[in-house]
Amino acid sequence: MKDNKILREFDYLRKQTKKQAYGDDTGKVISNVYSESLEFLNKAIKQNLKSKVEGKEFFSYSYSGKSSRAINVQLFKPDFPQWELLCKALNDGHVINTSKDQINKIIYSLAISFCASIDLIKSGDQKTPGTFFEYLIAFFVAWRTGVQPQNHIPLPNYEGKPTNLPTDLIFDLGTGKAKFHIPVKTSSRERSIMLWAHQRLLDGIYGTGRFIGAPVLLAENKTNKTSKEVVEICLPEQWLVYQMHIAKLARIYYLDPPQAYLNLSDRGSSLVVKPFSEFFFEWSELAGTK
């Protein structure tokens, strides 16, 4: 599989993202990953899954004995020209005429086609899809905010050795301006508390609220291999406790948001979960630079 075209393009993306997370050139490499993934998935067979999630339908791809993760039928609308239009809009000075709903579908389709391809090409590889998803979200956030992300911050030193603290993606808009703290994960599962714990570190080290915490997640579903049933695993009550006792996150964005989390806003919680496409329209308000 070393000469697999998708993995080769992904490798270009890795190099390109290090140079610049956003911009035309990076967009082109993402385009290549996308088109190679779609071409590969054309060879795979679609298989319906039994959705146990109200209002959502799922299928998976299968190929040479392997099955991909569950794919949300309503969100998966691979449409290459639409993706290119979005890229162009981002390039042409940030005027976006695509609807929020449409943007979410474009990004979901792109993300999930790569992840599903890797599920079929490799065995038990969670890292490659996770890394690609991080590059993809970094691409959009960096393009929208105009800054390259960092993945560490200097640790103010009192007694210990001077050191850097590895972090999730940090987008620093400049001195005196907003700093976004954006962990990117394909799902949170039983590790969701880490999202708040990393925010707490930044709050503790640099001052509460200096960094705007806004994790981006792909989905929270799980497929039973035998019964082919898809469930969403959500812990809304625990999330409320994390938001109260560990740190305040400004947003949690999803490409395929679970209804249980979207409902949290209705409960007067400071925790607001939204589709990721909302970021394109509210980021400057969040940054206080509108």
Add this chain to the structure above:
Amino acid sequence: MKDNKILREFDYLRKQTKKQAYGDDTGKVISNVYSESLEFLNKAIKQNLKSKVEGKEFFSYSYSGKSSRAINVQLFKPDFPQWELLCKALNDGHVINTSKDQINKIIYSLAISFCASIDLIKSGDQKTPGTFFEYLIAFFVAWRTGVQPQNHIPLPNYEGKPTNLPTDLIFDLGTGKAKFHIPVKTSSRERSIMLWAHQRLLDGIYGTGRFIGAPVLLAENKTNKTSKEVVEICLPEQWLVYQMHIAKLARIYYLDPPQAYLNLSDRGSSLVVKPFSEFFFEWSELAGTK
């Protein structure tokens, strides 16, 4: 592998632990798991590994094409009569004549022989070794403190639904008395921040310091499958930051403690890392009930 003797005994242990985490009966089931594991490992082949950890040597078992995790040569001294003596000592009113060093070896040998067996019997199963290790540590802590662990606490309710918060092991010595918060993991890896985050939750909900945080870990080594080199992955600088900015843990115990963490005490940190055997002798001091 369904009729595997080790897994069958492990299943008995699961049931017995739910009834009572400690005591003679539970000790006997652990004995059975231990002897079955040792019997199985006798059929496996020992393979030397290249230690990149100063002062430690490692080997692994291999069996029908699979390799076990790395085993610390100095700590692995399977000695069934010694284990039975320790059990008897615990049973006979808590007078322990076994040295700390010896206790650590007894528990390490027991834990690692089960974990290594599962590595060889199953593929990529991290959960079964993790669960066994939790039962084993619960057994000792429960026996020493005389209380059955809980794995959830009620969440004081203001506006939300009344709910329980799932927790790591909690040993509540009674009203007005100490409560130990003991996460048990075979390694912390990139998830170590969760140890502090869970402590922070308890501090936030019930008051700082009400729960004595003392995670127990097995080891922190990692074997490169190709080169057979064993390294320890430690993040002492980050741990100091967690201890400063997230919550205070009273102890972190290890069966195979990395030197990088043992050194933390010398740096005047409130974070004290020790071999787990120390718990047997200092728990009542920690609990303030000496």
